[in-house]
Amino acid sequence: MLITTVIICIALAIAAKDLPGLYRKHRFKDIFVYIIMLGLGTWLSILAAKLEVTPSPLVLIEIIYNPVNAFVSHILGF
Amino acid sequence: MEEKGRISIRNIAVLVFLSIIGDCVLVYPSLITNISMQDAWISSFLSIPPGLAVLLLLLRVHQLFPDLTFIQLCQRILGPWLGSLISIWYLFHLLMNSAIYLREVGDFMNSQTYVMTPLPVINLLLILVLMWGMYMGLEPIARTAQILFPLCLAFTLFLILCLLPQCESQQLKPIMEQGIPKIMEGSLFALSYPFGELAFLLMIFPYVSKKPGLKKSILLSGLAASVLLSVLLLVSLMVLGPFVTEHSVYTSYTLSKKINIGNFLQRVESMMSTAWIITTFVKTILHFYAFTLGMTQLLRLDNVRTFLGPSFMILFGLIIVSAPNITYYLDTIIHAWIYWDLTDSVVLPLLLLVVYKFRSKGRPNLGPG
Numbered sequence A: 001m002l003i004t005t006v007i008i009c010i011a012l013a014i015a016a017k018d019l020p021g022l023y024r025k026h027r028f029k030d031i032f033v034y035i036i037m038l039g040l041g042t043w044l045s046i047l048a049a050k051l052e053v054t055p056s057p058l059v060l061i062e063i064i065y066n067p068v069n070a071f072v073s074h075i076l077g078f
Numbered sequence B: 001m002e003e004k005g006r007i008s009i010r011n012i013a014v015l016v017f018l019s020i021i022g023d024c025v026l027v028y029p030s031l032i033t034n035i036s037m038q039d040a041w042i043s044s045f046l047s048i049p050p051g052l053a054v055l056l057l058l059l060r061v062h063q064l065f066p067d068l069t070f071i072q073l074c075q076r077i078l079g080p081w082l083g084s085l086i087s088i089w090y091l092f093h094l095l096m097n098s099a100i101y102l103r104e105v106g107d108f109m110n111s112q113t114y115v116m117t118p119l120p121v122i123n124l125l126l127i128l129v130l131m132w133g134m135y136m137g138l139e140p141i142a143r144t145a146q147i148l149f150p151l152c153l154a155f156t157l158f159l160i161l162c163l164l165p166q167c168e169s170q171q172l173k174p175i176m177e178q179g180i181p182k183i184m185e186g187s188l189f190a191l192s193y194p195f196g197e198l199a200f201l202l203m204i205f206p207y208v209s210k211k212p213g214l215k216k217s218i219l220l221s222g223l224a225a226s227v228l229l230s231v232l233l234l235v236s237l238m239v240l241g242p243f244v245t246e247h248s249v250y251t252s253y254t255l256s257k258k259i260n261i262g263n264f265l266q267r268v269e270s271m272m273s274t275a276w277i278i279t280t281f282v283k284t285i286l287h288f289y290a291f292t293l294g295m296t297q298l299l300r301l302d303n304v305r306t307f308l309g310p311s312f313m314i315l316f317g318l319i320i321v322s323a324p325n326i327t328y329y330l331d332t333i334i335h336a337w338i339y340w341d342l343t344d345s346v347v348l349p350l351l352l353l354v355v356y357k358f359r360s361k362g363r364p365n366l367g368p369g
Helices: A002-024 A029-049 A058-076 B010-020 B024-048 B048-064 B070-078 B079-110 B119-136 B138-168 B180-195 B199-209 B212-246 B250-255 B271-299 B306-319 B326-332 B335-361
Strands: none
Touching: A002 A029, A002 B306, A029 B024, A029 B079, A029 B119, A029 B212, A029 B306, A058 B180, A058 B326, A058 B335, B010 B024, B010 B119, B010 B138, B010 B180, B010 B326, B024 B180, B024 B212, B024 B250, B048 B070, B048 B180, B048 B199, B048 B212, B048 B335, B070 B079, B070 B138, B070 B199, B070 B271, B070 B335, B079 B119, B079 B271, B079 B306, B079 B326, B119 B138, B119 B271, B119 B306, B138 B212, B138 B250, B138 B271, B180 B212, B180 B250, B180 B335, B199 B271, B212 B250, B250 B271, B271 B306, B326 B335
């Protein structure tokens, strides 16, 4: 619980540093992208700091490329 | 949002050298020996010409529009929709690559040196240094790499030279026992691991100063780096033998434990590991720089520096999340990984070249400009 709070505080500190500048320049698309990235980063950092075992994004690569590997190995004979 | 730095031709040659030997000098011998056993050195030397061909392909794509990075090239040649899809795929590859390299460095330090430290703490230290480098920009990164380059080169050559007295060529026999298909498969691995991960260069090339001699320098440094890797593999096979090379995870670390000159120069493995951490780190920071630059160019954002904070948090999280244990990225996904690397460094540039030739034949106003 403590580590989650610390990471959320760090995320809010980073947001407090950057968001007012973006708001003053009226770049709302930038603010939107920034908030999405910060949310994603906070979620992933909490998972990382607690060392939880989660399925990784690389399973996507495995799903796509394992058939390619089987196909090429079959063709080239290894 | 344009990067104002310019790096010189010597800098880019050093960066290419460090990127080729970067992550590979730790795990390359054991990966290739896993496939081809004692013929791994043949696979490795056979993979040098295709590797240089990949470098030539990247340089050729750069010469189409010398001022545009890969993301801008995709938008220009493939159009907005297909170009954005391919750009997202490419940026995802760059981000996952940076996370996996830092994970490898963290796991190496965690399993060999700092055994009781939790992994997120080591990663935090690495991310802090990465943060400092990213806030500085591209030019200081390139100049730092140039300063640290003689150190890395000296340590690797020192490793090879000190082990030459302990080499036995008996360990290489029987030669070609596995047959040609296994050597070819090993060659495919040896092509993809050092050279397939150079896809980020298409984002860095536009910021190199426009003097002649770029092609020759880069091909020369690519040749030197891959010959160095192959000689390291050969020495590893001759000193440790195929069985130990295959089954020890960090082969170069095991090799450096065997350095013993006159019972005086021994236990130098920590010094060696410094050089490898430096090379992997340079590769990671270049990949991450290419990722942040590409993201701001794709989404047409204002300034790269504003988005560095969230990017560091995403990277910190992805380092742990991307692989549950060491076996995952050293054994389970390597067969899929090599095709992913080859897609990004061979198939995508070829696609750009083919579409450019096709479109510029029909419409003469898509010429270089």
